[in-house]
Amino acid sequence: MIIPVRGFRGAKGRLADALDEAAREALAGTLFRTVMAAAPPLGIVVVSGDPEVVRVALAAGASVVDDPGGGLDNAVTVGVAAAGRLGHDRAVVAHGDLPFPDGLADLSSVHGIAFVPDRHLDGTNVISLPVDLSFRFHYGPGSFERHVTEARRLGIEPTVLADSRLSWDVDVPEDLITPVGWGPPPWEHDV
DSSP: OEEEOOOSTTOOGGGTTTSOHHHHHHHHHHHHHHHHHTOTTSOOEEEOOOHHHHHHHHHTTOEEEOOOSSOHHHHHHHHHHHHHHTTOSEEEEEOTTOSOOTTGGGGGGOOSOEEEEOTTSSSEEEEEEETTSOOOOOOSTTHHHHHHHHHHHTTOOOEEOOOTTTTOOOOSGGGGSOOTTSOOOTHHHHO
16 A cells, blocks of 8 residues: 655644644544554555654664655655555555545555545545556546546556545545544544
């Protein structure tokens, strides 16, 4: 599993109306640990240049690749390449802000390319793909449609997985209110 993480400090700025800086930093760390805990039995490759992220990742037994800079697309590209060098034939790319990441490891058994869009069908929360494709990542607003287009450019009709729990990410204050019946989010224990 590839998890790109810029850092905890200064993370989740769009939550500033709901959480102070220390709480946002703690939340980012909690969500990252939650996603890593959902990875087994997959190996974990964390892409980051932040010393605290690297420390947490190594303590959890993850491999770490230095973030090359240039944004999320570059970070994920080097993470997927690292997974290939480590002997993996598929990569599951997941963002470190998924509060309910159960089932992430199951996405390694999907054939071809699979996407889990965010619940707004705008962003791409999870991608599963072979490591040997020359897939070009296109993160940012509207990434889901751009990723579908990229898969088709490669001649692959992607599988789109509607998984309400994996589609839930935490970006804005409304995202802190989770659906009834899902159980407590991880931040209720740590933040």
